[in-house]
Amino acid sequence: xxxxxxxxxxxREKYSLENLKYLYEELLSYPQIDDYNKETxxxxxxxxxxxxxxxxxxxxxxxxxxxxxxxxxxFITILSQSRDRQVTVQILQTLSIxxxxxxxxxxxxxxxxxxxxxxxxxxxxxxxxxxxxxxYISFLKTLSLKLNRNTLQFFFNQAEGxxxxxxxxxxxxxxxxxxxxxxxxxxxxxxxxxxDPGLRQFILDKSAVPYFSNLVWFIRDQLGxxxxxxxxxxxxxxxxxRVLDVLIDQFHxxxxxxxxxxxxxxxxxxxxxxxxxxxxxLIASIGSRDTPNPSLIxxxxxxxxxxxxxxxxxxxxxxNSVVTCLLHLSPxxxxxxxxxxxxxxxxxxxxxxxxxxxxxTHIVSHDNDVGRPISEAVDKNRARAGLIDSLxxxxxxxxxxxxxxxxxxNPELDTSLIVEVRMCPQxxxxxxxxxxxxxxxxxxxSGVSDQHASDNGASQLPQATDATNxxxxxxxFETTEYPSDVVEAIFRSLSQGSIERVGLD
Numbered sequence: 001x002x003x004x005x006x007x008x009x010x011x012r013e014k015y016s017l018e019n020l021k022y023l024y025e026e027l028l029s030y031p032q033i034d035d036y037n038k039e040t041x042x043x044x045x046x047x048x049x050x051x052x053x054x055x056x057x058x059x060x061x062x063x064x065x066x067x068x069x070x071x072x073x074x075f076i077t078i079l080s081q082s083r084d085r086q087v088t089v090q091i092l093q094t095l096s097i098x099x100x101x102x103x104x105x106x107x108x109x110x111x112x113x114x115x116x117x118x119x120x121x122x123x124x125x126x127x128x129x130x131x132x133x134x135x136y137i138s139f140l141k142t143l144s145l146k147l148n149r150n151t152l153q154f155f156f157n158q159a160e161g162x163x164x165x166x167x168x169x170x171x172x173x174x175x176x177x178x179x180x181x182x183x184x185x186x187x188x189x190x191x192x193x194x195x196d197p198g199l200r201q202f203i204l205d206k207s208a209v210p211y212f213s214n215l216v217w218f219i220r221d222q223l224g225x226x227x228x229x230x231x232x233x234x235x236x237x238x239x240x241x242r243v244l245d246v247l248i249d250q251f252h253x254x255x256x257x258x259x260x261x262x263x264x265x266x267x268x269x270x271x272x273x274x275x276x277x278x279x280x281x282l283i284a285s286i287g288s289r290d291t292p293n294p295s296l297i298x299x300x301x302x303x304x305x306x307x308x309x310x311x312x313x314x315x316x317x318x319x320n321s322v323v324t325c326l327l328h329l330s331p332x333x334x335x336x337x338x339x340x341x342x343x344x345x346x347x348x349x350x351x352x353x354x355x356x357x358x359x360x361t362h363i364v365s366h367d368n369d370v371g372r373p374i375s376e377a378v379d380k381n382r383a384r385a386g387l388i389d390s391l392x393x394x395x396x397x398x399x400x401x402x403x404x405x406x407x408x409x410n411p412e413l414d415t416s417l418i419v420e421v422r423m424c425p426q427x428x429x430x431x432x433x434x435x436x437x438x439x440x441x442x443x444x445x446s447g448v449s450d451q452h453a454s455d456n457g458a459s460q461l462p463q464a465t466d467a468t469n470x471x472x473x474x475x476x477f478e479t480t481e482y483p484s485d486v487v488e489a490i491f492r493s494l495s496q497g498s499i500e501r502v503g504l505d
Contacts, residue, residue: 014050017059017062023047028074032081033081033082046090049098056104076119079123080123085129088132099111137169147191152199165191169184173185173214173218203265209272212268212272215250218250219247225243226240226247227297274322274356280338281295284339287385289382299390303387303400309322311406319413327381327421331380331381387403404423415428
């Protein structure tokens with residue numbers, strides 16, 4: 001005799017405690033999931049989810065029965081036994097719906113208690129299946145939205161140093177599917193926002209360096225792929241656009257982390273960016289002498305990437321550290337050490353010291369010695385020389401000028417530093433001198449006024465070629481402007497909101 005089907009015994013009233021009892025009995029009647037009963041099981045799971053959401057708002061007894069029979073545990077058992085895609089996806093979807101829609105704190109706390117959720121997170125699903133990975137990551141992201149100081153206890157075991165929600169998610173940060181990467185980024189940001197000292201220390205001790213390092217190397221790989229495309233006679237525009245979108249998305253994600261203003265976390269992240277991407281790849285490529293080096297990229301791509309960095313990032317330590325490496329007459333020796341040594345031999349700093357302290361905090365000079373010649377200094381900083389040379393290169397001048405313009409417009413750029421690197425725009429420099437004059441003695445005011453008058457009588461904007469030729473004659477960068485036609489073109493783009501279009505075409 002054929003057994004009664006589930007639909008033939010279904011109670012009339014869908015939203016009732018009796019229906020949940022019936023669904024539970026039906027679920028127990030299928031100890032093993034196979035091709036013959038999986039569709040019935042999937043429908044039971046879907047109905048339980050709908051009933052639980054209704055019960056959360058209308059009938060406490062529904063939730064009490066769910067707890068009494070430990071139905072959640074049954075879900076975990078099914079997942080452990082069955083590797084069927086339909087069943088896996090439905091359970092993940094069912095739990096996501098319940099977590100999203102439970103309005104009562106007690107309901108949420110029960111769902112998260114007894115370590116069932118952590119057990120589910122650790123199940124080895126078929127992550128090669130696009131549908132399974134999509135629902136799994138969506139489920140993890142949904143859980144992260146419920147993270148706060150009260151619910152953290154259900155996910156994070158400080159004594160054992162275990163945090164499955166976070167550790168499992170970051171394994172997919174470089175997944176080929178964009179939606180998976182976006183979900184992972186959202187999850188990590190939700191984790192970092194939780195203001196818990198134990199959690200923050202766990203992240204710093206166990207995962208910050210490897211995760212941020214992997215993130216930076218992922219960006220390096222994207223740049224390498226982009227560089228190969230650009231060297232082709234006819235680059236694939238579709239692939240280029242995709243890789244560029246991934247690259248810029250990563251920059252915005254990193255800026256989102258820095259914007260959380262978690263000092264220790266930001267320091268690790270900025271140090272990883274500087275030591276494994278900006279200095280050894282971008283700065284080194286701009287200052288290269290066309291010597292073959294697999295770690296470097298084209299000067300055009302390096303300028304474009306720096307241009308995007310100055311547009312996206314508004315972190316004071318990062319921006320001014322980059323300016324120090326790129327434009328300072330005598331940058332710290334560690335810049336050259338990072339460029340010249342293999343990644344595995346990266347020079348270690350003293351404990352408690354960060355790369356940004358060496359590059360920025362300790363480099364800004366507050367003296368007013370702006371009259372010394374710069375010929376030797378330019379030779380010492382190959383990146384600075386390479387950038388200035390790019391201003392007179394027809395193929396690079398637009399990108400070089402755009403990079404400098406984006407740098408100067410960055411709100412976190414230290415005025416003292418741009419004076420120190422002799423790149424201060426004339427208007428800013430004159431305003432600074434006038435302010436100094438107002439705060440100084442009458443005698444020195446006269447001298448500054450004379451200098452200001454001399455500045456006003458100076459010739460109009462020289463071309464970049466003039467600026468480059470004058471370097472050997474000791475002309476300071478502070479008295480050099482960029483080609484007026486390039487600046488006008490970039491400002492025109494700015495006024496139209498299209499400076500981001502300055503690109504690689």
